[in-house]
Amino acid sequence: MSGEVALAVRGLSKSFGALKVAQSIDLDLAPGARVGLIGPNGAGKTTLVNLLTGVIVPDAGSILLGGHRIDNIKPEARVRLGLARTHQINTLLSENDVRDNVAIAVAEREGFAWRSMLYTPQWRACREEAEARLAEMSIGHIADRRVSELPYGEQRLLEIAIAMALKPRVLLLDEPGAGVPSTESHIIHAALDRLPTDIAILIIEHDMDLVFRFAREIVVMVQGQVLRRGAPSEIAADPEVRAVYLGRSRH
Amino acid sequence: MGELLVRPRLLWHALPWVIAVAFYFFAGGYLSLGTQVMIWILFTLSLDLVLGYAGIVTLGHAAFFGFGAYAAGIFCVRVTGDPLLGMVVATLLTGVVGFLTGILILHTTGVTFLMLSLAILSMLAEFANKANSLTGGDNGLQGMELSPLFGQFEFNMFGYTAYVYTLVVLFLWFLVSWRVVHSPFGRSLDGIRQSPRRMRAIGTPVWWRLVAIYTLSAAMAGSAGVLSAYAARFVGLSVLSLFTSGIVAVMLILGGVRRIYGAFIGAAVYYLVQDYTAKLNPYLWEFVIGGLLIVVVLFLEGGLMSLIDLMARPFRRSTKA
Numbered sequence: 001m002s003g004e005v006a007l008a009v010r011g012l013s014k015s016f017g018a019l020k021v022a023q024s025i026d027l028d029l030a031p032g033a034r035v036g037l038i039g040p041n042g043a044g045k046t047t048l049v050n051l052l053t054g055v056i057v058p059d060a061g062s063i064l065l066g067g068h069r070i071d072n073i074k075p076e077a078r079v080r081l082g083l084a085r086t087h088q089i090n091t092l093l094s095e096n097d098v099r100d101n102v103a104i105a106v107a108e109r110e111g112f113a114w115r116s117m118l119y120t121p122q123w124r125a126c127r128e129e130a131e132a133r134l135a136e137m138s139i140g141h142i143a144d145r146r147v148s149e150l151p152y153g154e155q156r157l158l159e160i161a162i163a164m165a166l167k168p169r170v171l172l173l174d175e176p177g178a179g180v181p182s183t184e185s186h187i188i189h190a191a192l193d194r195l196p197t198d199i200a201i202l203i204i205e206h207d208m209d210l211v212f213r214f215a216r217e218i219v220v221m222v223q224g225q226v227l228r229r230g231a232p233s234e235i236a237a238d239p240e241v242r243a244v245y246l247g248r249s250r251h
Numbered sequence: 252m253g254e255l256l257v258r259p260r261l262l263w264h265a266l267p268w269v270i271a272v273a274f275y276f277f278a279g280g281y282l283s284l285g286t287q288v289m290i291w292i293l294f295t296l297s298l299d300l301v302l303g304y305a306g307i308v309t310l311g312h313a314a315f316f317g318f319g320a321y322a323a324g325i326f327c328v329r330v331t332g333d334p335l336l337g338m339v340v341a342t343l344l345t346g347v348v349g350f351l352t353g354i355l356i357l358h359t360t361g362v363t364f365l366m367l368s369l370a371i372l373s374m375l376a377e378f379a380n381k382a383n384s385l386t387g388g389d390n391g392l393q394g395m396e397l398s399p400l401f402g403q404f405e406f407n408m409f410g411y412t413a414y415v416y417t418l419v420v421l422f423l424w425f426l427v428s429w430r431v432v433h434s435p436f437g438r439s440l441d442g443i444r445q446s447p448r449r450m451r452a453i454g455t456p457v458w459w460r461l462v463a464i465y466t467l468s469a470a471m472a473g474s475a476g477v478l479s480a481y482a483a484r485f486v487g488l489s490v491l492s493l494f495t496s497g498i499v500a501v502m503l504i505l506g507g508v509r510r511i512y513g514a515f516i517g518a519a520v521y522y523l524v525q526d527y528t529a530k531l532n533p534y535l536w537e538f539v540i541g542g543l544l545i546v547v548v549l550f551l552e553g554g555l556m557s558l559i560d561l562m563a564r565p566f567r568r569s570t571k572a
Contacts, residue, residue: 053452079454091449093442104442105453107435113460119434126435166453 005064006031006200007083007170012051012061012071014224021047023224024061029170029200036215036232037204040244044224045204046088049172053085054078066169080109082169086159088178088204092147098158099143102130105165130165137161137191153184157191164195171195173203177210189213212236220244263563267515271418275411283410283482288522289417290478295502295514296428297471302500303508304432305464306444308361310496311368312472314352314375317491319345319473321379324392324486332398334406334416334481341477342470349469353462369493376491391487395480406481413482420478424471428511431467440464441509501540505547507554516555 009027013020021044029035037045050056052063054075063071070078093101103126107113112122134140137157142150147158156176163171177188185207192214195201205211211218211232218235220228222244228235235241274285294316301307322341331337356367379386386392397406404412431437439460442450447457480486489495498521506517521540528536551557 074456075451076454076456079452085452087448087452091446091452093445093449095445096441100438104435104438108439108450108453108455112435113439113455114436119430119436123433123435123438162453 004030006033006066007052007202008062008064009052010062010064012048012063013059014047014051014056015059020224022051022058025224025226027202027219027226029202031169031200032197033200033202034214034216035200035202036211036218037202037221038208038211038218038235039221039227042223043221045221046174047224048221049085049174049202049204052172053083079166082167083172084163084166084168084170085172086156086163086174086176088174090155092155092158092162094146094148096147097143098134098139098145098147098150099127099130101147101158102133102161102165103127105162106130106133109166133161133165134158136164136194138187151184153180153187156180156188160191160195168199170200170202173201173205175205176203177205177207185210267512268422275414275418278414282414284522284526286410286414286417286478286482288519289414289421290475290482291499291502291518291522292514293417293421293424293478294472294475294499295506295518296424296511297468297475298499298503299508299511299514300428300431300440300464300468300471302503303510303513304437304444305440305461307357307461307465308365309368310365310493310500311370311372312468312499313491313493313495314368314372315345315349315469315472316476316479316495316499317372317379318348318375319476320480320486320490321386321392321476322473323477323480324395325385327395327397327480328392332396334397334400337397337481338420338474338477342474345473345476346466346470349473350462350466353465353469357458357461357465372491372493372496376488379488379491386486389488391485392480393485395484395486397481397484406484410482413478417478417482420474424474425511427467428471431464432509432511436460436463501544505544505554507556510554510556512559513554513556516559520555 005028007027007029009025012022012025014022025048037048039045047056051058054073058071061071062069065078065081065083068081070081070083093104103123106126106129107123112119112126131140131143134143137160139154139157139161142154147155150158160173160176176192177185180188189210203211203214215232218230218232219226220235220241227244228238228241230238271289275282278285298312301309319341322344323337326337326340352371356364356371359367380388382388399405400412400416406412439450439455443455443457443460450457476490479490502517502521503514504517505520506515507513524539524543525536528539547554
């Protein structure tokens with residue numbers, strides 16, 4: 001419970017009937033951590049993200065975010081305490097332009113929506129910050145485009161820009177490379193490399209090149225349990241990991 | 252350049268109000284029709300906030316229009332005929348009803364919500380029907396005697412006072428709506444309509460936002476009901492009917508959702524078509540309105556407002572209203 005830990009998960013468990021989707025999971029993320037979460041389909045990776053963000057309520061265990069107990073509060077309250085995520089499937093506001101997608105997140109972070117008497121200068125500030133966030137993700141040039149017109153790669157970058165606009169302490173990246181053609185995946189790689197070093201990041205990804213390149217530590221999940229945790233080189237060499245996971249799914 | 256462009260925009264915004272004021276002087280026998288149009292503009296605007304902006308698909312909005320009308324009528328008969336106090340009390344009460352029913356049913360979405368909103372409307376209608384001593388039942392609420400506005404202006408059969416009163420109330424609610432939809436709060440509603448999941452992911456308390464706009468919209472619809480009670484000095488059971496909910500939805504779709512002025516166009520066109528075709532043949536108008544609705548829904552995404560966009564394009568740089 002020291003200030004050194006950004007996210008501390010202890011004994012997190014969840015069952016759907018007889019199916020144990022999370023079995024006493026422990027996980028620590030230090031500030032600046034780059035942890036990759038891998039495992040075969042159905043291992044419980046997305047369930048873990050849903051437990052962390054509060055979409056699913058755990059049966060047992062605790063989650064601490066920067067020392068605050070968050071497993072008993074609502075998803076939106078967790079976001080305000082500094083837990084941001086990106087989505088595997090697209091949830092962007094497709095009718096709005098790129099800038100407004102980020103500006104709305106800035107407005108929520110600042111709590112402007114309940115205080116709308118002086119909204120004109122507030123909203124202008126939100127849009128200005130949004131442009132800066134887009135520039136950080138090197139998509140500043142598409143600020144005026146409607147989201148529904150964007151290619152998939154740029155939508156993924158926008159997802160990350162929105163999450164960063166929330167000034168998170170912990171960022172959960174749920175398959176940031178999903179659906180991006182391999183010719184464009186270097187754009188995602190470059191954007192991830194530029195994320196601020198003080199944020200703790202947990203990345204779930206099927207693209208092994210991306211995970212092993214980005215993560216400094218890898219957690220392998222199988223059947224709702226943490227099987228191994230270690231440096232990428234150790235994980236890649238681990239015979240048990242290779243047996244249950246890499247050997248089967250890596251083409 | 253930028254400064255010059257401000258003026259034509261302001262002229263566009265002034266246009267509906269200039270027409271409304273001019274109508275007062277030139278309407279003659281049509282003045283009460285003008286009052287009706289403005290009442291329905293206000294009601295349609297209130298529906299636009301929940302259905303258009305927040306994406307809450309309701310068929311129960313007549314509950315608030317009807318509640319406001321009955322509240323104002325009963326307050327007038329039982330307490331005092333002061334039209335300002337009556338407006339404030341009935342509007343606030345309707346807001347409370349919106350808040351309580353919203354808390355009850357806004358957990359749900361889609362067809363479930365639609366059914367629950369209908370159920371609340373039906374319950375209110377049945378209550379108004381049965382509570383004879385309070386509402387007059389199916390004879391309607393009679394005996395409303397409004398005091399003159401500011402002790403000067405009588406609500407009488409010529410309808411001058413009702414017209415101006417309605418215009419002022421509509422304008423005030425228009426200003427509120429304008430602020431709401433352009434504020435970060437309004438933008439978050441638009442976001443909730445498109446993707447509640449996205450909004451939760453950026454920390455939006457989705458349910459509270461919906462309760463807030465539902466309450467505000469209910470109060471607004473209540474005000475429209477109050478105005479209709481004052482204009483007629485009578486309240487009938489039809490204000491609480493599904494048909495009333497249906498008409499306001501037709502006006503909104505006809506004019507264009509999420510456009511503010513869509514409510515103005517939709518309600519005005521509906522009444523113009525109704526008035527004109529009913530003169531030709533009393534059974535024709537619903538047929539014409541139905542046909543118009545089909546044409547708009549099939550060919551004009553964005554309602555009649557999108558036609559105005561097309562016509563206005565040569566004069567304006569921005570196409571957003």
